[in-house]
Amino acid sequence: MTHYLIALYDGPDVPQLNLEDLKDVIRDVDAVAEEAKAAGVWVFGGGMGGHDTAKTVRVVDGRPMVSDGPFAETKEYLGGFSVVDVPDLDTALVWAKKLAVACRSPQEVKPFIEPPTVEMVEAWQAQQKTEQKD
């Protein structure tokens, strides 16, 4: 099974919903989340605030530097997302379509990587140790 990110982008050019629609969106998104949980595919989901709520952390010469604002000064930003665990892209697209309708907004679907297994990392670390010994 593969994890997919289903993300929504927000920004000044995105048509803002009025309060009634916003209530509908919250209700409809919750309904999709419940459906996904019942189907056993739901991993996580949440909505975010705008650029003004972001902070960026950089490590410079080993010391963390915090600055106000988002990493990238783009007009649009990640507004919210869901993570589902499904066998393939077509299945992820089914959930993305439901969320697109619920959010009244396009969704971007991106697969998560299959990270190197713990065994791979440990094997490499062991190799490093033997190389250092030589």
Place this chain on the structure above:
Amino acid sequence: MPKYMMSVYGPAERNEFGDYESKEAMLQAFADTGAFNEKLEREGYFVFADGLEQATTATVVDGQSGAPVVTDGPYLEAKEYLGGFWVIEAPDLDVALALAAEGSKACRGTVEVRPFQTEESFQRLLDQ
């Protein structure tokens, strides 16, 4: 407790070692990030963490008008894209920022921290 998203960004296309210059650098980063994730779990901050495939693997779904339309992504053209992220639960922003600094060191990248909406913040929106 408030939840925060800690995001890492990277270039649109990756070489064979992800965003890293060599296999060693990549595996070292994975090892350090793994250790960081374990610390997050041990100390009760961990909610979710994972790395994303590169931007060219994204697909966009628009369901606003009748039949949903599927197109090749990514949604936005940008110099850098979301490469992966953590979701943590932390008592306040300062704690989140401190954790982000550790995460940034571990993955050798800049980390952006943003709070998730809560019931209160949604309510504030609706009460406006």
Place this chain on the structure above:
Amino acid sequence: MSDGDAREAIVRAHHEEWTRVVAGLARRFGDLDVAEDAAAEAFAAAVERWPSDGVPANPGGWLTTTATRKAIDRLRRESRREEKHQAAMMIEDPTQPEPVGPVEDDRLRLVFTCCHPALAPDARVALTLRLVGGLTVAEIARAFLVQENTMAQRITRAKAKIKAAHIPYRVPSVADVQKRLAGVLAVVFLVFNEGYLAGEGDDPIRAELTEEAVRLARLLRALLPDDGEVAGLLALMLLTEARRPARLSRSGELVTLDDQDRGAWDRALIGEGHALVRERLAAVAAGAGRPGRYQILAAINAVHTDAPTIRDTDWSQIVALYDQLVAIDPSPIVRLNRAVAVAELDGPEVALAEVDRLAEPLADYHAFQATRAELLRRLGRSAESRAAYDLAIAATGNPAERAYLGRRRDQLGEAH
């Protein structure tokens, strides 16, 4: 055996077996990269061995076996997977139950995967031509007038996305198959039009695109014999292709339908196209449901190719068919083409009124200006007609068309 015989056998085997070999490997190994490379290596091995060893009795079987062995060798070398996965892959299980759904031919799976909506349109075209059509990357690059490494990258990225995003290797469900099929037909039609627009002196590979599109449509027809739009697209392309020999004058100028030497039309292709159109008309009459756009366009072309001369054309039939087309696709270009037919039935004035209503969306479209020019000419409004021809010439990049429009403009009387 002679080298010539072996070469002929290999070309024939390529035509007949490439798709099947690639599709089978794709299913077996779940990896389009592996499938493509192994298939290419198998055909290369055939080129090496068949001249000396003779052409095998079952070329397809030989190629599949050879390709499978090469794929396994590669996977072993790369040892990308745990040993138990590798072993599992080598177990052949012909009894494995096929999932329920539309015909589960491997080739159909391959076509739907190559045309998945999550891939960019030019990626779908490139991938389909490479994996289904068997064209080389160099041929596809030349056909679409891009650099070879640009095209190679396009294909590599498409395969990488399929792998990374886990685009499934399967025929879509009954609920989705019609919509997805529309995407497949769009790819085939795009290839056809790209080839059809190729002018004289163009790289001949560009003209071969129409052949390739027809081949792809025939494959779809064999795999989906009951689908109306598949039949419609094949008929449309056959009837269009049939007129190609009469389309260009010896001086490289476009010859319009009314001036074409109908004796030069390919009667065999027309016969085949008409049979498909008749089949669809009968199916619709028997309750098959509203015909889609390719079926209607094919019927329109059938009415044209049925007429011995332009004067025998049944224009009221054509207008009626365009009415059906507008009902499902009211886009400006469809309405423009309908207006051209209306001119023959109701006269140029009525048609011009309809055409002028399309000025806003179509002002920069050469066919819009050319149509206006012809209608204004018939109404004796020569100055306006000349101006429209000039706009049409400016808007078209096709030299054959420019030559034709230039001549029509120059044949107008002196400005008054």
